Amino acid sequence: MKRTVFFLMLALLCATSHAQINPKMQQLFDKLTQLGEAPRIIKHGGMDQPTVLEYGVHLYYSPNMYRDPHTPFIDSLLREDKNNLEQGLAAIRHTLDDLQAEAAESYHYEYHKGGRDTIVYSMNLCRDTVLYTSKHRSGSHPLFYSNEYLYFSYQPYHKESEVGANLQYTVNIPSPGPQAEKNSFESLVADIVKLFKQNKIKPRTAMWQHDKAYSDSILAAKIPAFESMVCIGGHDNEGKTNAQIFTVPCEQEEKARRLYDEISRMALRFTEGNLDVMYRYNYLPFEDSFWGAIMACYTLDETQSYTIDMRRNESGFHFVITQTNGMEWFPAGWSSIKSFVNGKVTFFKGMKPKEKQ
Secondary structure, eight states, X not given: OHHHHHHHHHHHHHHTTXXXXXXXXXXXXHHHXXXXXXXXXXXXXXXXXXXXEEEEEEEEEOTXXXXXXXXXXXXXXXXXXXXXXXXXXXXXXXXXXXXXXXXXXXXXXXXXXXXXXXXEEEEEOOOOTTSOOEEEEETTEEEEESSEEEEEEEEEOSSTTOEEEEEEEEEEEOOOOXXXXXXXXXXXXXXXXXXXXXXTOOOEEEEEXXXXXXXXXXXXXXXXXXXXXXXXXXXXXXXXXXXXXXXXXXXXXXXXXXXXXXXXXXXXXXXXXXXXXXXXXXEOOGGGGGGSOSEEEEOTTSSEEEEEEEEEETTEEEEEEEEEEEOEEEETTGGXXXXXXXXXXXXXXXXXXXXXX
């Protein structure tokens, strides 16, 4: 189910690219998806800036991936994982070897010793020499930047037989033209709120605020983040966040999954219009949602930001819509907190945690 839904979303994303994605890379991503290694996809742009798609694939294998004692069942899983790694690596290498013939610039490095291999590919796939290109270093290897480029590395990790591979592919696609519909974040939020209302889910509204003095006191006291605040990102170390929280109980996972996929589609459609904010859209399967917010929007100076996110904990699946001036911070225990101002906390009715004995 996870990969079927993701594959459909991947196809939708590719359809929005106006055939700008290299067909060989698309075939590779389809193959990796079939192997259970679908790429993580990020789309960003807005405010007449270039629209960019970033695809990331991470392959990993370790004989200690599973904590249980070795059993025939665990051994079978490890063999399957090792087989998928080898098939994925073979598919990637076949595609990259093929692409070298058409790349504007390419680099390929291999080192083999005692079965512990290091393999690196780096390519500029943009053949329009008028467009911007540059070259930097990633360790001892070159990394090209252009309107279409990729970087791949495969290397052993510290432990014996532990290996990892990372593939990054980035391509600029046509931005929405002036004729495209003008979309606003407010209208997207209104549509999402309507979706929850149709599903009989009421929001809890919260406000979380911290100033620089409070932030500095937390840092000076060396209080662990999980005991104080969790910094999500932003312009500086003070800010005020207004949030709407829509919660789906733990036992209604299928409902949460359906809402997550629908909100992801709504956010993707939002990116197809003319926007007066910058945006960063993540499509991640429901199971991988902890890797990033569904959508983050922000002003050019990053003093204001907006996010649409789903976070889960022992009390349920929480869909969170935020508007922030300054830095977005989530207080520890945020799903129960109605107000947080420099450490002074009020809780939602009936959600105050029990005192520790």
